[in-house]
Amino acid sequence: MRLAIDAMGGDLGPRATVLGSAQALLAHPRLEVQLFGRQAELERTLDALPNSLSTVLTRLSLQHSPTIIAEAMKPSSALRAPRDSSLAMMLDCVATGEADAAVSAGNTGALMALSRRALGTVAGVPRPAISTAIPTRSGGRCYLLDLGANVEASAERLVDFAWMGDVMARQVDGLEAPRVALLNVGVEGTKGTASVRQADALLRQAGDLDYRGFVEGDGIFSGEVDVVVCDGFVGNAVLKASEGLARMLIGRVQQTFEAHWSSRLIGALARPALRRLKNQLDPVRYNGASLLGLGGIVVKSHGGAEATGFAYAVSRAVQEVERALPTHLASELSRRRSAIAAVPRDFGTGGPPACRPDEYNSER
Amino acid sequence: MRLAIDAMGGDLGPRATVLGSAQALLAHPRLEVQLFGRQAELERTLDALPNSLSTVLTRLSLQHSPTIIAEAMKPSSALRAPRDSSLAMMLDCVATGEADAAVSAGNTGALMALSRRALGTVAGVPRPAISTAIPTRSGGRCYLLDLGANVEASAERLVDFAWMGDVMARQVDGLEAPRVALLNVGVEGTKGTASVRQADALLRQAGDLDYRGFVEGDGIFSGEVDVVVCDGFVGNAVLKASEGLARMLIGRVQQTFEAHWSSRLIGALARPALRRLKNQLDPVRYNGASLLGLGGIVVKSHGGAEATGFAYAVSRAVQEVERALPTHLASELSRRRSAIAAVPRDFGTGGPPACRPDEYNSER
Structure with missing residues (x-):
């Protein structure tokens, strides 16, 4: 290789x-x-x-x-x-x-x-999505996508992201049936933007994923799902904010152990534990991000990554080569698109109206 | 009172x-x-x-x-x-x-x-915005709004949010000229959705704020600005994700000090410092959120808040009463709206085209 x-x-x-x-x-x-x-x-x-x-x-x-x-x-x-x-x-x-x-x-x-x-791109994908694996509270990881390539995403693109995340988690992490969710401002079907609610209806109709419906932002870290899908504006904001928060908390952990002479002493004793922690505290920096939907494998390492972080990104690329990720992505996207195209769309059944904003959640 | x-x-x-x-x-x-x-x-x-x-x-x-x-x-x-x-x-x-x-x-x-x-609402605000003060790395705080009331926001609504945040930071925190920014996927003027770029143009034209342009998600915690504005979908996702991350990190701090007998010993010594830290680690839980644009003062305490967190929310309401926040919000919004209405709008000068998506950042 x-x-x-x-x-x-x-x-x-x-x-x-x-x-x-x-x-x-x-x-x-x-x-x-x-x-x-x-x-x-x-x-x-x-x-x-x-x-x-x-x-x-x-x-x-x-x-x-x-x-x-x-x-x-x-x-x-x-x-x-x-x-x-x-x-x-x-x-x-x-x-x-x-x-x-x-x-x-x-x-x-x-x-x-x-x-x-x-x-080029595969399976008619107009623009690749960016995804990274985020460590979760349960010790696993959760793929978040898109992270900024698509600042606006139609329902169909969100569904594409869900399928891509599913393929990633199955092929690269070996999960049998990744749990997939849409990021939203609430878990009820009436919440969110029109495209998120339409994507929810499409994913329920398609029925080809272990689709868990909506999660809120904390669902990314909770371990309850393996893939969280959102448009690139939201994903980018969430990822960058998480980085900023992690950096702030690292600073506070250090301050806590430097504030008083007694805690300085404890800090000296605790240094090895804190060093381990520091790496865990800034997880988003330590994984590569995959560009999905291209006719080849491209991994983006974090711009601020040190050598270890960059090595992780290289290992990520190795895994994707071993699993022939673009081939799987292309074939699964094509297969699923044609399957969903054969299903008559009916947003009116069993769910909220697709385009009428909820009385509370949307001003439009 | x-x-x-x-x-x-x-x-x-x-x-x-x-x-x-x-x-x-x-x-x-x-x-x-x-x-x-x-x-x-x-x-x-x-x-x-x-x-x-x-x-x-x-x-x-x-x-x-x-x-x-x-x-x-x-x-x-x-x-x-x-x-x-x-x-x-x-x-x-x-x-x-x-x-x-x-x-x-x-x-x-x-x-x-x-x-x-x-x-009711004041100054023709169609729907209130939700805002909370988030602690920053520099020891100050940053108002983030909207947090979910307006899942989509036009440029005009984003400008309203910027003005509201400015009034909050001046009246309640006593800042002379709060630094205000729009949340975006990059700091360059060509990035983001049409509404974010239009709001940027409007805020530059209005010239009545210490407007700092775009910040990315980490700008919320960096201390570089006092107000960060976004639509309610993004703000809600960022806030909830931050809560989830903080909770995960608290868990890891505790695990770190319970993993080995040596660090358990250190953990026992460090307990008081860690207790202080634990409160700091979950800052979003410890402040009330204000509903802005109403004809009265309403503060939302975090649903998971304990007594101390609830007491903070009550104190927040006390401060807003003392500063007569709704009166200031109403008069400033009305004044600024009429000022901006008098300025001829020209998105074509000195900025990117308002509605043409950037070649990289938007698929529409």
Whole structure:
């Protein structure tokens, strides 16, 4: 298996991506990695790798790419930019079949736009969705999607997301029947926007998922479901807010143990436990996000990820290659779309009217 | 000052509301409270109050209300329900001027619908917004609104929310020029939904706020702004997800100190520090939420709040009465609306086109 990696993306650049790639190579003995970026910079970073990682260097190659897609560059500009950036060259390598998947910690919008150009989408998906696995209170994880690619989503797109999340959880996590839910402002059928209520009706009609209806925001972390579906605006807001809250709480945990001399002493004793905790406290930072619906595998590592986080994203890509995720996604989406197209739609039966806003919940 | 309190609402009912009210009376020596609920039940709970609170009992009166609005009741059913519920009687008491404000931990949708019927809205606000103060990393707080009353919000409604948040932060927190921002999936002007981008243009044109443009979800907790505005779907999802995450992290902090015998020992020593932390870790549970845009003051306490949380909500209502919040909201909304109506609208200058979706961020 061979992965193409944009070594220039992310806040830490090669410092995180090169070390993270090496860690992933250590974890996956049959993996080969091709790093894209400025040759001289990558060589310097490789030279500085600890000796313990020297055994993996034979499975790691460099490919010089002269330019970088800046973090602030708009997707439209990225599409007009020269094709010699680390991001574009990485994706071309997947498009030609030289690599099985791509991993980048760079500009999400540019990654999305260039991925779509290089790999196309499957099963008539107009725009890929972004998904990440969020750790839950019960020790499992929950896929949340979309995380920002689709700021508005029709009922049909939400249903697509539900199917995609289901395929992910089955293929990658090996769940037999993932529990899928729609994010809403309440669990009653009369709540929410028209598209959420229509998606609810469609999913109930389709009957091909272990569909659990609506969950509220805390349902993402509660462990009661395995997939939570929402539009990209909501998903992005929830994910970023969770990151912000986790960062605040980490700060408070530390403050708590530094406030008084007695708790400083306890803090010193508790340091190893707190270090473990700190990693758990910022879970969203430690998983890659998958771009779903493309004609290939692309994983986005968190821009702020350190080497360990980047290595997780690489491992995520490895798992998706092993499970041939895009093939499954394409075939299941096509099959389910045609199944649902054969069912006559009748929003009027057994549920609230699809388009009349609830008297309390919507002003329109 | 006299507050009307629905003593039957919330997960804990009178156990939290009666004790919380008594605590608030202790904190505010000129406050009087009228509790609405089942007389016998309230009397039993009052009898069980600790002696330390007996001095406040002269400022606390009971008003029997035979029925209760159940947590699961729909707003439309609540509007048809008999008017002898603790919720309805409490609100009538504010409508007649007998009480200066109402506080309930009960059914949010019913509270919203009955408040609107009893008190009406000001300045042509079609539907009140819900707002709460969220603690930030910098030790301050940030008002987030709307939290679920308006699941979809036009640009004009978002602008209303921005103005309301500004008035809250100035009047209640005494900030001179609150920093106001719109929640979005990115900070660039080309990102987000049409209504968010139009609201951005309107707020820039109006120029009557310290408007800071877009923030992402982590901006709520970062301390960089004092008011964050979004539609009720997004605000509700963010708030509930934050609660869920906080609850998960509390669990993990506790697990960390119970995992090994050594950390159990440290945990025992650290218990007082951890107890302080636990309250900080679940901040959203400890503040009341204000219903803004009504012709009166109504504060919603968290349904899961214990007595201390309920007492905070009561104190919130006290502050809003002291600052005559609805009067300020009404006059400022009217003034600002007429000011902005006088400005010719030109979304084409200095900003992105208002309705053309960005090539990357929107599928429509």
